[in-house]
């Protein structure tokens with residue numbers, strides 16, 4: 001299929017072949033330039049991070065070799081210690097991003113080892129993934145209570161280990177990039193998110209989607225980092241919105257809307273004192289603006305809306321559409337893209353970014369059937385509900 005994009009210099013028609021490894025797209029500053037395609041969400045996120053270092057602590061060579069084998073395809077630096085004393089020495093001399101101890105070790109148990117790492121200010125933020133061959137939920141509970149972030153029982157499932165490792169390393173990378181005050185803000189932002197049990201992992205998905213889109217647009221690493229942080233912080237202002245408004249199931253009154261809309265400005269106020277968050281402020285303030293000027297808080301139109309806020313908005317809408325919420329089911333990828341295209345045609349969304357997102361979200365759109373979702377009254381109602389909630 002071909003992709004037609006409206007650039008600042010008029011329409012640009014791209015053929016499917018051009019959308020594979022290297023893309024020719026209108027640059028968001030004016031002309032045309034060649035950029036690399038983002039191959040996947042995972043890669044986009046991981047490419048922005050440095051090579052992480054993992055420390056395996058296990059007395060048995062067989063166990064260490066097994067973990068090495070599971071992780072060897074990923075771009076990690078792997079260190080090994082046969083006993084806790086050796087591990088502590090390595091933690092003194094190396095920057096470790098993840099520790100993987102066994103429950104049973106020489107010198108002390110994995111639980112004691114975990115407890116010591118978490119009690120030391122220098123090592124307490126390093127994530128711990130504990131493994132064991134000893135069966136029993138009591139061990140798992142004890143391991144987690146001692147401070148392990150994850151606990152896996154052998155036989156290990158390689159794909160599960162890789163996913164857990166990746167998630168823990170991402171969180172560590174985020175923590176590393178923060179100042180202490182920022183750490184508190186991010187913790188608050190996640191607390192806001194976790195109050196709504198239907199949106200688990202929302203922040204992480206937003207960060208990944210928006211960074212992938214940013215890479216496809218050829219945006220800089222600092223812009224990608226701003227989007228990564230914006231994925232977590234964009235709704236932090238909701239912490240100041242009363243629960244009876246934030247979680248109201250029915251329609252909001254005009255006065256309640258007025259309060260709800262303030263979350264953008266309040267979020268910006270909260271983050272403004274931190275210089276390092278300056279690039280994230282336009283995302284926090286501008287993520288509810290609409291292309292046609294009907295959004296808030298400033299009613300900006302078109303390219304007046306900060307670019308990173310437009311990127312975040314596309315990611316936010318896609319995530320809201322493709323996950324289930326109390327007021328709507330999860331739509332499929334194809335339905336979500338069709339709805340977003342429709343909103344772009346209505347003038348609500350950036351007419352360049354939505355088609356680009358559709359293209360990188362899945363290389364083939366041949367199966368899209370924009371008509372299929374429009375016919376169902378249930379779907380229409382779900383969509384109306386979602387738009388109402390999303391505009392909060």
Ligand SMILES: [Fe+2]
Pocket residue numbers: 234235263287288392
């Ligand atoms: Fe918001």
